[in-house]
Amino acid sequence: MRGIEKLHPKVREKAEKLNQLCKEKNLNVLITETWRSKDEQDTLYAKGRTAPGSIVTNCMFPQSAHCWGVAFDFCRNVKGSEYINEDGFFNIVGQLGKSIGLFWGGDFKNFLDMPHFEDPEFMKNNSTNTLEKKWGTPETFKESW
Secondary structure, eight states, X not given: OOOXXXXXXXXXXXXXXXXXXXXXXXXXXXXXXXXXXXXXXXXXXXXXXXXXSOOOOSOOTTTSGGGGTOEEEEEESSTTOTTOOTTXXXXXXXXXXXHTTOEEXXXXXXXXXXXXXXXXXXXXXXXXXXXXXXXXXXXXXXXXX
């Protein structure tokens, strides 16, 4: 799902702030993924495993921050050049996100995910464990917003 309205309100504020910072720097950014349902996450996890394509995630439902509404992905909003990084686009946007308190997937140690941000306030040690222990399910967490 795309809309930033699907994000936790605190994460939505940061996504809006990132959009503003990118506009100020003439970086044409598009948020491409926010909240993911179980079916969406399971479909992505299957890619490169039991379905055609390359592996795009190492997280099954509900271990992805997207399933909890505390992560979003982005790309360059230029048709045909969405994921080109020859000019350091993702690195620049990554640094802007980090400057407002987001954790950038370009800093992941085991699975580089340059078009990804998540909010470390909710993702202690890049893990959904704290959310799962407190809320049980992503749906229960979302009801608390």
